Amino acid sequence: MKHTRLLITTLAALSLSAFAQDADVATIELKPHAQNPLGYDKTELSVKAGQKVKLTLNNTGSIAPQPHNFLLVKPGKLDAVGALANAMLADPQGMAKSYIPEAAKPDLLANTKLVQPNQTETIEFTAPAEEGDYPYLCTFPGHWLLMKGVMHVTK
Numbered sequence: 540m541k542h543t544r545l546l547i548t549t550l551a552a553l554s555l556s557a558f559a560q561d562a563d564v565a566t567i568e569l570k571p572h573a574q575n576p577l578g579y580d581k582t583e584l585s586v587k588a589g590q591k592v593k594l595t596l597n598n599t600g601s602i603a604p605q606p607h608n609f610l611l612v613k614p615g616k617l618d619a620v621g622a623l624a625n626a627m628l629a630d631p632q633g634m635a636k637s638y639i640p641e642a643a644k645p646d647l648l649a650n651t652k653l654v655q656p657n658q659t660e661t662i663e664f665t666a667p668a669e670e671g672d673y674p675y676l677c678t679f680p681g682h683w684l685l686m687k688g689v690m691h692v693t694k
């Protein structure tokens with residue numbers, strides 16, 4: 540009897556601590572937009588500065604399946620990274636590089652690899668410490684003009 544109670548107490552404590560940890564994590568799922576195959580289903584995300592973020596790019600449910608990725612970049616860098624991404628169309632190694640431009644890496648805060656249709660990838664990262672609006676985009680050539688959004692980082 541005593542042992543049973545101890546076990547229950549321990550389990551309750553374990554699940555409580557797991558919950559406390561999860562509450563600190565921003566869990567985000569991004570998918571292709573159901574009607575617009577060249578858009579994310581969410582164009583705005585909100586996280587707290589310095590928060591742990593668990594982001595899943597779930598590439599399912601599109602009416603026109605194609606590969607996509609997710610890149611979070613520094614404020615103001617959307618157009619520059621997008622232009623570099625489109626230029627990768629001419630790179631025979633583009634697909635192998637997940638269409639992540641080498642020259643964009645200093646502006647890159649987090650990213651998935653290229654996720655094929657019906658695949659998912661989950662990444663974990665720490666949200667920027669600075670408040671601001673951080674653009675995200677898909678750098679598969681031609682996608683970024685429509686496939687983009689903003690992650691609002693707040694205190």
Ligand SMILES: [Cu+2]
Pocket residue numbers: 606607608677678679682686
């Ligand atoms: Cu895309």
